[in-house]
Amino acid sequence: MPSPSSVTVRPAPGFPAPRGGSGRVLLLPGLAGGARIWQPLAARLRGTCDVYEAALPWNSGGRPDWALSGDPVAALGAAIDGVDGGRCDVVVAHSYAATLALHHLARRPAGPPPALMLxxxxxxxxxxxxxxxxxxxxxxxxxxxxxAGLTVRSGGRVSGELLRDLGARLREVIGPYGWMRFFDAYLQTASLDLSAWPGPVVVVAGADDFAARPSDAEALSRHLPHAVLHVLADCGHFPMAERPDEVAALLLAHCLPTRDQELR
Structure with a gap:
Protein backbone atom coordinates (compact mmCIF):
# COMPACT_ATOMS: atom_id res chain seq x y z
CA MET A 1 0.00 0.00 0.00
CA PRO A 2 1.32 3.47 -0.78
CA SER A 3 2.35 4.68 2.64
CA PRO A 4 5.58 6.24 3.90
CA SER A 5 6.57 2.98 5.60
CA SER A 6 6.54 1.14 2.25
CA VAL A 7 9.14 3.43 0.63
CA THR A 8 12.87 2.75 0.51
CA VAL A 9 15.59 5.05 -0.84
CA ARG A 10 19.10 3.96 -1.80
CA PRO A 11 22.03 5.14 -3.92
CA ALA A 12 21.54 4.26 -7.57
CA PRO A 13 23.78 1.53 -9.04
CA GLY A 14 27.21 2.97 -9.67
CA PHE A 15 26.77 5.53 -6.88
CA PRO A 16 27.69 3.38 -3.86
CA ALA A 17 29.23 6.06 -1.62
CA PRO A 18 27.44 9.43 -1.44
CA ARG A 19 29.96 12.22 -1.12
CA GLY A 20 27.69 14.64 0.74
CA GLY A 21 27.42 18.35 0.11
CA SER A 22 25.31 19.68 -2.72
CA GLY A 23 24.18 17.57 -5.62
CA ARG A 24 21.82 14.97 -4.14
CA VAL A 25 19.48 13.88 -6.97
CA LEU A 26 16.47 11.58 -6.51
CA LEU A 27 15.02 9.68 -9.49
CA LEU A 28 11.32 8.76 -9.26
CA PRO A 29 9.86 6.42 -11.91
CA GLY A 30 6.27 6.46 -13.05
CA LEU A 31 3.59 3.79 -12.98
CA ALA A 32 5.12 0.32 -13.48
CA GLY A 33 8.51 1.99 -14.04
CA GLY A 34 11.78 0.92 -12.50
CA ALA A 35 15.46 1.63 -12.13
CA ARG A 36 16.40 0.38 -15.59
CA ILE A 37 14.65 3.25 -17.35
CA TRP A 38 16.99 5.70 -15.56
CA GLN A 39 20.26 3.97 -16.42
CA PRO A 40 21.12 6.10 -19.49
CA LEU A 41 20.61 9.33 -17.55
CA ALA A 42 22.37 8.06 -14.43
CA ALA A 43 25.40 7.14 -16.53
CA ARG A 44 25.66 10.76 -17.70
CA LEU A 45 25.47 12.06 -14.13
CA ARG A 46 28.17 9.78 -12.74
CA GLY A 47 30.99 11.82 -11.27
CA THR A 48 28.93 15.02 -11.04
CA CYS A 49 26.48 14.39 -8.16
CA ASP A 50 25.04 11.79 -5.80
CA VAL A 51 22.12 9.94 -7.37
CA TYR A 52 19.46 8.07 -5.43
CA GLU A 53 16.55 5.88 -6.51
CA ALA A 54 13.36 5.07 -4.64
CA ALA A 55 11.44 1.80 -4.51
CA LEU A 56 7.88 3.08 -4.62
CA PRO A 57 4.76 0.94 -4.27
CA TRP A 58 3.52 1.55 -7.84
CA ASN A 59 6.85 0.78 -9.52
CA SER A 60 7.74 -2.42 -11.33
CA GLY A 61 8.04 -5.19 -8.75
CA GLY A 62 5.97 -3.29 -6.18
CA ARG A 63 3.05 -4.63 -4.22
CA PRO A 64 0.09 -5.58 -6.42
CA ASP A 65 -2.38 -4.15 -3.88
CA TRP A 66 -0.74 -0.71 -3.67
CA ALA A 67 -3.75 1.03 -5.24
CA LEU A 68 -6.35 -0.28 -2.81
CA SER A 69 -5.65 2.21 -0.02
CA GLY A 70 -3.14 4.69 1.31
CA ASP A 71 -1.78 7.97 0.00
CA PRO A 72 0.57 7.88 -3.02
CA VAL A 73 1.47 11.55 -2.52
CA ALA A 74 2.59 10.86 1.05
CA ALA A 75 4.67 7.94 -0.21
CA LEU A 76 6.36 10.19 -2.75
CA GLY A 77 7.03 12.78 -0.02
CA ALA A 78 8.57 10.08 2.14
CA ALA A 79 10.95 9.21 -0.69
CA ILE A 80 12.07 12.83 -0.94
CA ASP A 81 12.55 13.02 2.83
CA GLY A 82 14.51 9.76 2.74
CA VAL A 83 17.42 11.24 0.79
CA ASP A 84 20.32 11.89 3.16
CA GLY A 85 18.20 12.88 6.13
CA GLY A 86 15.81 15.01 4.12
CA ARG A 87 18.50 17.00 2.27
CA CYS A 88 17.44 16.29 -1.29
CA ASP A 89 18.66 18.92 -3.77
CA VAL A 90 16.89 17.79 -6.95
CA VAL A 91 13.82 15.64 -7.54
CA VAL A 92 13.55 14.15 -11.03
CA ALA A 93 10.10 12.62 -11.49
CA HIS A 94 8.67 10.93 -14.55
CA SER A 95 5.10 10.49 -15.80
CA TYR A 96 2.76 9.43 -12.95
CA ALA A 97 5.43 10.32 -10.37
CA ALA A 98 5.71 13.80 -11.94
CA THR A 99 1.97 14.25 -11.53
CA LEU A 100 2.14 13.10 -7.91
CA ALA A 101 5.00 15.56 -7.39
CA LEU A 102 2.61 18.36 -8.41
CA HIS A 103 0.21 17.26 -5.67
CA HIS A 104 3.15 17.22 -3.26
CA LEU A 105 4.04 20.78 -4.25
CA ALA A 106 0.49 21.94 -3.67
CA ARG A 107 0.66 20.69 -0.06
CA ARG A 108 3.47 23.19 0.62
CA PRO A 109 5.95 20.83 2.31
CA ALA A 110 8.13 22.41 4.98
CA GLY A 111 11.82 23.12 4.57
CA PRO A 112 13.87 24.48 1.68
CA PRO A 113 12.38 23.37 -1.63
CA PRO A 114 14.39 21.08 -3.88
CA ALA A 115 14.80 21.89 -7.53
CA LEU A 116 12.45 19.88 -9.71
CA MET A 117 12.71 18.24 -13.09
CA LEU A 118 9.29 17.01 -14.19
CA ALA A 148 6.31 2.07 -25.26
CA GLY A 149 8.03 1.65 -21.89
CA LEU A 150 8.82 -2.00 -22.59
CA THR A 151 10.27 -1.06 -25.97
CA VAL A 152 12.58 1.57 -24.47
CA ARG A 153 13.67 -0.62 -21.55
CA SER A 154 14.50 -3.52 -23.88
CA GLY A 155 16.40 -1.32 -26.30
CA GLY A 156 13.93 -2.25 -29.03
CA ARG A 157 14.60 -5.98 -28.69
CA VAL A 158 10.98 -6.71 -27.78
CA SER A 159 8.44 -6.17 -30.55
CA GLY A 160 5.48 -7.66 -32.35
CA GLU A 161 3.24 -10.20 -30.65
CA LEU A 162 5.59 -10.59 -27.68
CA LEU A 163 5.43 -6.85 -27.02
CA ARG A 164 1.65 -6.89 -27.15
CA ASP A 165 1.49 -9.87 -24.80
CA LEU A 166 3.85 -8.28 -22.29
CA GLY A 167 1.95 -4.99 -22.45
CA ALA A 168 -1.33 -6.76 -21.79
CA ARG A 169 0.19 -8.69 -18.90
CA LEU A 170 1.58 -5.52 -17.35
CA ARG A 171 -1.81 -3.85 -17.72
CA GLU A 172 -3.36 -6.73 -15.77
CA VAL A 173 -0.74 -6.36 -13.02
CA ILE A 174 -1.56 -2.64 -12.66
CA GLY A 175 -5.27 -3.44 -12.72
CA PRO A 176 -8.34 -1.21 -12.69
CA TYR A 177 -7.52 0.27 -9.28
CA GLY A 178 -4.03 1.26 -10.39
CA TRP A 179 -5.41 2.88 -13.53
CA MET A 180 -8.01 4.74 -11.45
CA ARG A 181 -5.27 6.06 -9.15
CA PHE A 182 -3.38 7.34 -12.19
CA PHE A 183 -6.38 8.97 -13.84
CA ASP A 184 -7.76 10.47 -10.63
CA ALA A 185 -4.38 12.12 -9.93
CA TYR A 186 -4.47 13.44 -13.50
CA LEU A 187 -8.00 14.82 -13.10
CA GLN A 188 -7.13 16.51 -9.82
CA THR A 189 -4.24 18.48 -11.32
CA ALA A 190 -6.86 20.93 -12.59
CA SER A 191 -7.60 22.01 -9.01
CA LEU A 192 -4.00 22.42 -7.80
CA ASP A 193 -2.67 25.81 -6.78
CA LEU A 194 0.99 25.83 -7.83
CA SER A 195 1.44 29.60 -7.88
CA ALA A 196 3.42 29.86 -4.63
CA TRP A 197 6.08 27.22 -5.33
CA PRO A 198 9.39 29.09 -4.85
CA GLY A 199 11.91 26.65 -6.26
CA PRO A 200 13.24 26.19 -9.80
CA VAL A 201 11.39 23.74 -12.04
CA VAL A 202 12.42 22.26 -15.38
CA VAL A 203 9.57 20.72 -17.38
CA VAL A 204 10.72 18.26 -20.06
CA ALA A 205 8.50 16.76 -22.74
CA GLY A 206 8.95 14.70 -25.86
CA ALA A 207 7.47 16.26 -28.98
CA ASP A 208 6.23 12.82 -30.10
CA ASP A 209 4.81 11.73 -26.73
CA PHE A 210 1.33 10.29 -27.34
CA ALA A 211 0.77 9.62 -23.62
CA ALA A 212 1.64 12.82 -21.72
CA ARG A 213 1.16 15.20 -24.59
CA PRO A 214 3.47 18.22 -24.97
CA SER A 215 0.45 20.50 -24.49
CA ASP A 216 0.26 19.24 -20.88
CA ALA A 217 3.87 20.25 -20.25
CA GLU A 218 3.32 23.62 -21.92
CA ALA A 219 0.27 24.33 -19.73
CA LEU A 220 2.17 23.29 -16.60
CA SER A 221 5.10 25.57 -17.37
CA ARG A 222 2.69 28.51 -17.55
CA HIS A 223 1.29 27.77 -14.08
CA LEU A 224 4.56 27.32 -12.20
CA PRO A 225 6.18 30.69 -11.46
CA HIS A 226 9.82 29.62 -11.93
CA ALA A 227 9.45 26.95 -14.60
CA VAL A 228 11.38 26.56 -17.82
CA LEU A 229 10.05 24.30 -20.57
CA HIS A 230 12.03 22.11 -22.94
CA VAL A 231 10.23 20.08 -25.62
CA LEU A 232 12.66 17.64 -27.24
CA ALA A 233 12.22 16.89 -30.92
CA ASP A 234 12.09 13.27 -32.13
CA CYS A 235 11.40 12.07 -28.58
CA GLY A 236 8.56 10.14 -26.97
CA HIS A 237 7.41 9.47 -23.40
CA PHE A 238 10.84 8.56 -21.99
CA PRO A 239 13.28 11.47 -22.61
CA MET A 240 15.66 10.30 -19.86
CA ALA A 241 16.26 7.11 -21.86
CA GLU A 242 15.71 8.42 -25.38
CA ARG A 243 17.68 11.68 -25.01
CA PRO A 244 19.83 11.24 -21.88
CA ASP A 245 22.58 13.66 -22.94
CA GLU A 246 20.16 16.54 -23.32
CA VAL A 247 18.26 15.73 -20.13
CA ALA A 248 21.51 15.53 -18.14
CA ALA A 249 22.65 18.87 -19.55
CA LEU A 250 19.33 20.48 -18.60
CA LEU A 251 19.51 19.07 -15.09
CA LEU A 252 23.02 20.37 -14.50
CA ALA A 253 22.33 23.76 -16.02
CA HIS A 254 19.01 24.52 -14.32
CA CYS A 255 18.81 22.32 -11.22
CA LEU A 256 22.48 22.09 -10.19
CA PRO A 257 24.01 25.22 -11.75
CA THR A 258 26.92 25.24 -9.28
CA ARG A 259 27.94 21.74 -10.35
CA ASP A 260 27.58 22.70 -14.01
CA GLN A 261 29.92 25.66 -13.55
CA GLU A 262 32.50 23.48 -11.75
CA LEU A 263 32.57 21.10 -14.72
CA ARG A 264 33.31 23.83 -17.26
Missing part, protein backbone atom coordinates in the same frame (compact mmCIF):
# COMPACT_ATOMS: atom_id res chain seq x y z
CA UNK A 119 9.55 14.70 -17.19
CA UNK A 120 6.47 13.87 -19.27
CA UNK A 121 3.96 15.13 -16.67
CA UNK A 122 0.21 14.61 -16.95
CA UNK A 123 -1.39 17.98 -16.25
CA UNK A 124 -4.45 20.03 -17.14
CA UNK A 125 -4.92 23.58 -15.94
CA UNK A 126 -8.72 23.70 -15.79
CA UNK A 127 -11.49 21.12 -15.23
CA UNK A 128 -13.00 22.06 -18.59
CA UNK A 129 -9.80 20.86 -20.26
CA UNK A 130 -10.97 17.26 -19.71
CA UNK A 131 -13.50 15.68 -22.05
CA UNK A 132 -15.17 12.27 -22.22
CA UNK A 133 -12.84 11.38 -25.05
CA UNK A 134 -9.88 11.67 -22.66
CA UNK A 135 -11.25 8.82 -20.54
CA UNK A 136 -11.75 6.68 -23.62
CA UNK A 137 -8.26 7.44 -24.89
CA UNK A 138 -6.39 6.75 -21.66
CA UNK A 139 -8.45 3.67 -20.82
CA UNK A 140 -8.54 1.92 -24.18
CA UNK A 141 -5.02 2.92 -25.23
CA UNK A 142 -3.37 2.45 -21.84
CA UNK A 143 -1.56 -0.62 -23.12
CA UNK A 144 0.22 1.52 -25.74
CA UNK A 145 1.93 3.54 -22.99
CA UNK A 146 3.06 0.32 -21.33
CA UNK A 147 4.31 -1.10 -24.62
Missing amino acids: ISPFYRAHPTDFEWSDITYYLNDFHRILE
Whole structure:
Protein backbone atom coordinates (compact mmCIF):
# COMPACT_ATOMS: atom_id res chain seq x y z
CA MET A 1 0.00 0.00 0.00
CA PRO A 2 1.32 3.47 -0.78
CA SER A 3 2.35 4.68 2.64
CA PRO A 4 5.58 6.24 3.90
CA SER A 5 6.57 2.98 5.60
CA SER A 6 6.54 1.14 2.25
CA VAL A 7 9.14 3.43 0.63
CA THR A 8 12.87 2.75 0.51
CA VAL A 9 15.59 5.05 -0.84
CA ARG A 10 19.10 3.96 -1.80
CA PRO A 11 22.03 5.14 -3.92
CA ALA A 12 21.54 4.26 -7.57
CA PRO A 13 23.78 1.53 -9.04
CA GLY A 14 27.21 2.97 -9.67
CA PHE A 15 26.77 5.53 -6.88
CA PRO A 16 27.69 3.38 -3.86
CA ALA A 17 29.23 6.06 -1.62
CA PRO A 18 27.44 9.43 -1.44
CA ARG A 19 29.96 12.22 -1.12
CA GLY A 20 27.69 14.64 0.74
CA GLY A 21 27.42 18.35 0.11
CA SER A 22 25.31 19.68 -2.72
CA GLY A 23 24.18 17.57 -5.62
CA ARG A 24 21.82 14.97 -4.14
CA VAL A 25 19.48 13.88 -6.97
CA LEU A 26 16.47 11.58 -6.51
CA LEU A 27 15.02 9.68 -9.49
CA LEU A 28 11.32 8.76 -9.26
CA PRO A 29 9.86 6.42 -11.91
CA GLY A 30 6.27 6.46 -13.05
CA LEU A 31 3.59 3.79 -12.98
CA ALA A 32 5.12 0.32 -13.48
CA GLY A 33 8.51 1.99 -14.04
CA GLY A 34 11.78 0.92 -12.50
CA ALA A 35 15.46 1.63 -12.13
CA ARG A 36 16.40 0.38 -15.59
CA ILE A 37 14.65 3.25 -17.35
CA TRP A 38 16.99 5.70 -15.56
CA GLN A 39 20.26 3.97 -16.42
CA PRO A 40 21.12 6.10 -19.49
CA LEU A 41 20.61 9.33 -17.55
CA ALA A 42 22.37 8.06 -14.43
CA ALA A 43 25.40 7.14 -16.53
CA ARG A 44 25.66 10.76 -17.70
CA LEU A 45 25.47 12.06 -14.13
CA ARG A 46 28.17 9.78 -12.74
CA GLY A 47 30.99 11.82 -11.27
CA THR A 48 28.93 15.02 -11.04
CA CYS A 49 26.48 14.39 -8.16
CA ASP A 50 25.04 11.79 -5.80
CA VAL A 51 22.12 9.94 -7.37
CA TYR A 52 19.46 8.07 -5.43
CA GLU A 53 16.55 5.88 -6.51
CA ALA A 54 13.36 5.07 -4.64
CA ALA A 55 11.44 1.80 -4.51
CA LEU A 56 7.88 3.08 -4.62
CA PRO A 57 4.76 0.94 -4.27
CA TRP A 58 3.52 1.55 -7.84
CA ASN A 59 6.85 0.78 -9.52
CA SER A 60 7.74 -2.42 -11.33
CA GLY A 61 8.04 -5.19 -8.75
CA GLY A 62 5.97 -3.29 -6.18
CA ARG A 63 3.05 -4.63 -4.22
CA PRO A 64 0.09 -5.58 -6.42
CA ASP A 65 -2.38 -4.15 -3.88
CA TRP A 66 -0.74 -0.71 -3.67
CA ALA A 67 -3.75 1.03 -5.24
CA LEU A 68 -6.35 -0.28 -2.81
CA SER A 69 -5.65 2.21 -0.02
CA GLY A 70 -3.14 4.69 1.31
CA ASP A 71 -1.78 7.97 0.00
CA PRO A 72 0.57 7.88 -3.02
CA VAL A 73 1.47 11.55 -2.52
CA ALA A 74 2.59 10.86 1.05
CA ALA A 75 4.67 7.94 -0.21
CA LEU A 76 6.36 10.19 -2.75
CA GLY A 77 7.03 12.78 -0.02
CA ALA A 78 8.57 10.08 2.14
CA ALA A 79 10.95 9.21 -0.69
CA ILE A 80 12.07 12.83 -0.94
CA ASP A 81 12.55 13.02 2.83
CA GLY A 82 14.51 9.76 2.74
CA VAL A 83 17.42 11.24 0.79
CA ASP A 84 20.32 11.89 3.16
CA GLY A 85 18.20 12.88 6.13
CA GLY A 86 15.81 15.01 4.12
CA ARG A 87 18.50 17.00 2.27
CA CYS A 88 17.44 16.29 -1.29
CA ASP A 89 18.66 18.92 -3.77
CA VAL A 90 16.89 17.79 -6.95
CA VAL A 91 13.82 15.64 -7.54
CA VAL A 92 13.55 14.15 -11.03
CA ALA A 93 10.10 12.62 -11.49
CA HIS A 94 8.67 10.93 -14.55
CA SER A 95 5.10 10.49 -15.80
CA TYR A 96 2.76 9.43 -12.95
CA ALA A 97 5.43 10.32 -10.37
CA ALA A 98 5.71 13.80 -11.94
CA THR A 99 1.97 14.25 -11.53
CA LEU A 100 2.14 13.10 -7.91
CA ALA A 101 5.00 15.56 -7.39
CA LEU A 102 2.61 18.36 -8.41
CA HIS A 103 0.21 17.26 -5.67
CA HIS A 104 3.15 17.22 -3.26
CA LEU A 105 4.04 20.78 -4.25
CA ALA A 106 0.49 21.94 -3.67
CA ARG A 107 0.66 20.69 -0.06
CA ARG A 108 3.47 23.19 0.62
CA PRO A 109 5.95 20.83 2.31
CA ALA A 110 8.13 22.41 4.98
CA GLY A 111 11.82 23.12 4.57
CA PRO A 112 13.87 24.48 1.68
CA PRO A 113 12.38 23.37 -1.63
CA PRO A 114 14.39 21.08 -3.88
CA ALA A 115 14.80 21.89 -7.53
CA LEU A 116 12.45 19.88 -9.71
CA MET A 117 12.71 18.24 -13.09
CA LEU A 118 9.29 17.01 -14.19
CA ILE A 119 9.55 14.70 -17.19
CA SER A 120 6.47 13.87 -19.27
CA PRO A 121 3.96 15.13 -16.67
CA PHE A 122 0.21 14.61 -16.95
CA TYR A 123 -1.39 17.98 -16.25
CA ARG A 124 -4.45 20.03 -17.14
CA ALA A 125 -4.92 23.58 -15.94
CA HIS A 126 -8.72 23.70 -15.79
CA PRO A 127 -11.49 21.12 -15.23
CA THR A 128 -13.00 22.06 -18.59
CA ASP A 129 -9.80 20.86 -20.26
CA PHE A 130 -10.97 17.26 -19.71
CA GLU A 131 -13.50 15.68 -22.05
CA TRP A 132 -15.17 12.27 -22.22
CA SER A 133 -12.84 11.38 -25.05
CA ASP A 134 -9.88 11.67 -22.66
CA ILE A 135 -11.25 8.82 -20.54
CA THR A 136 -11.75 6.68 -23.62
CA TYR A 137 -8.26 7.44 -24.89
CA TYR A 138 -6.39 6.75 -21.66
CA LEU A 139 -8.45 3.67 -20.82
CA ASN A 140 -8.54 1.92 -24.18
CA ASP A 141 -5.02 2.92 -25.23
CA PHE A 142 -3.37 2.45 -21.84
CA HIS A 143 -1.56 -0.62 -23.12
CA ARG A 144 0.22 1.52 -25.74
CA ILE A 145 1.93 3.54 -22.99
CA LEU A 146 3.06 0.32 -21.33
CA GLU A 147 4.31 -1.10 -24.62
CA ALA A 148 6.31 2.07 -25.26
CA GLY A 149 8.03 1.65 -21.89
CA LEU A 150 8.82 -2.00 -22.59
CA THR A 151 10.27 -1.06 -25.97
CA VAL A 152 12.58 1.57 -24.47
CA ARG A 153 13.67 -0.62 -21.55
CA SER A 154 14.50 -3.52 -23.88
CA GLY A 155 16.40 -1.32 -26.30
CA GLY A 156 13.93 -2.25 -29.03
CA ARG A 157 14.60 -5.98 -28.69
CA VAL A 158 10.98 -6.71 -27.78
CA SER A 159 8.44 -6.17 -30.55
CA GLY A 160 5.48 -7.66 -32.35
CA GLU A 161 3.24 -10.20 -30.65
CA LEU A 162 5.59 -10.59 -27.68
CA LEU A 163 5.43 -6.85 -27.02
CA ARG A 164 1.65 -6.89 -27.15
CA ASP A 165 1.49 -9.87 -24.80
CA LEU A 166 3.85 -8.28 -22.29
CA GLY A 167 1.95 -4.99 -22.45
CA ALA A 168 -1.33 -6.76 -21.79
CA ARG A 169 0.19 -8.69 -18.90
CA LEU A 170 1.58 -5.52 -17.35
CA ARG A 171 -1.81 -3.85 -17.72
CA GLU A 172 -3.36 -6.73 -15.77
CA VAL A 173 -0.74 -6.36 -13.02
CA ILE A 174 -1.56 -2.64 -12.66
CA GLY A 175 -5.27 -3.44 -12.72
CA PRO A 176 -8.34 -1.21 -12.69
CA TYR A 177 -7.52 0.27 -9.28
CA GLY A 178 -4.03 1.26 -10.39
CA TRP A 179 -5.41 2.88 -13.53
CA MET A 180 -8.01 4.74 -11.45
CA ARG A 181 -5.27 6.06 -9.15
CA PHE A 182 -3.38 7.34 -12.19
CA PHE A 183 -6.38 8.97 -13.84
CA ASP A 184 -7.76 10.47 -10.63
CA ALA A 185 -4.38 12.12 -9.93
CA TYR A 186 -4.47 13.44 -13.50
CA LEU A 187 -8.00 14.82 -13.10
CA GLN A 188 -7.13 16.51 -9.82
CA THR A 189 -4.24 18.48 -11.32
CA ALA A 190 -6.86 20.93 -12.59
CA SER A 191 -7.60 22.01 -9.01
CA LEU A 192 -4.00 22.42 -7.80
CA ASP A 193 -2.67 25.81 -6.78
CA LEU A 194 0.99 25.83 -7.83
CA SER A 195 1.44 29.60 -7.88
CA ALA A 196 3.42 29.86 -4.63
CA TRP A 197 6.08 27.22 -5.33
CA PRO A 198 9.39 29.09 -4.85
CA GLY A 199 11.91 26.65 -6.26
CA PRO A 200 13.24 26.19 -9.80
CA VAL A 201 11.39 23.74 -12.04
CA VAL A 202 12.42 22.26 -15.38
CA VAL A 203 9.57 20.72 -17.38
CA VAL A 204 10.72 18.26 -20.06
CA ALA A 205 8.50 16.76 -22.74
CA GLY A 206 8.95 14.70 -25.86
CA ALA A 207 7.47 16.26 -28.98
CA ASP A 208 6.23 12.82 -30.10
CA ASP A 209 4.81 11.73 -26.73
CA PHE A 210 1.33 10.29 -27.34
CA ALA A 211 0.77 9.62 -23.62
CA ALA A 212 1.64 12.82 -21.72
CA ARG A 213 1.16 15.20 -24.59
CA PRO A 214 3.47 18.22 -24.97
CA SER A 215 0.45 20.50 -24.49
CA ASP A 216 0.26 19.24 -20.88
CA ALA A 217 3.87 20.25 -20.25
CA GLU A 218 3.32 23.62 -21.92
CA ALA A 219 0.27 24.33 -19.73
CA LEU A 220 2.17 23.29 -16.60
CA SER A 221 5.10 25.57 -17.37
CA ARG A 222 2.69 28.51 -17.55
CA HIS A 223 1.29 27.77 -14.08
CA LEU A 224 4.56 27.32 -12.20
CA PRO A 225 6.18 30.69 -11.46
CA HIS A 226 9.82 29.62 -11.93
CA ALA A 227 9.45 26.95 -14.60
CA VAL A 228 11.38 26.56 -17.82
CA LEU A 229 10.05 24.30 -20.57
CA HIS A 230 12.03 22.11 -22.94
CA VAL A 231 10.23 20.08 -25.62
CA LEU A 232 12.66 17.64 -27.24
CA ALA A 233 12.22 16.89 -30.92
CA ASP A 234 12.09 13.27 -32.13
CA CYS A 235 11.40 12.07 -28.58
CA GLY A 236 8.56 10.14 -26.97
CA HIS A 237 7.41 9.47 -23.40
CA PHE A 238 10.84 8.56 -21.99
CA PRO A 239 13.28 11.47 -22.61
CA MET A 240 15.66 10.30 -19.86
CA ALA A 241 16.26 7.11 -21.86
CA GLU A 242 15.71 8.42 -25.38
CA ARG A 243 17.68 11.68 -25.01
CA PRO A 244 19.83 11.24 -21.88
CA ASP A 245 22.58 13.66 -22.94
CA GLU A 246 20.16 16.54 -23.32
CA VAL A 247 18.26 15.73 -20.13
CA ALA A 248 21.51 15.53 -18.14
CA ALA A 249 22.65 18.87 -19.55
CA LEU A 250 19.33 20.48 -18.60
CA LEU A 251 19.51 19.07 -15.09
CA LEU A 252 23.02 20.37 -14.50
CA ALA A 253 22.33 23.76 -16.02
CA HIS A 254 19.01 24.52 -14.32
CA CYS A 255 18.81 22.32 -11.22
CA LEU A 256 22.48 22.09 -10.19
CA PRO A 257 24.01 25.22 -11.75
CA THR A 258 26.92 25.24 -9.28
CA ARG A 259 27.94 21.74 -10.35
CA ASP A 260 27.58 22.70 -14.01
CA GLN A 261 29.92 25.66 -13.55
CA GLU A 262 32.50 23.48 -11.75
CA LEU A 263 32.57 21.10 -14.72
CA ARG A 264 33.31 23.83 -17.26
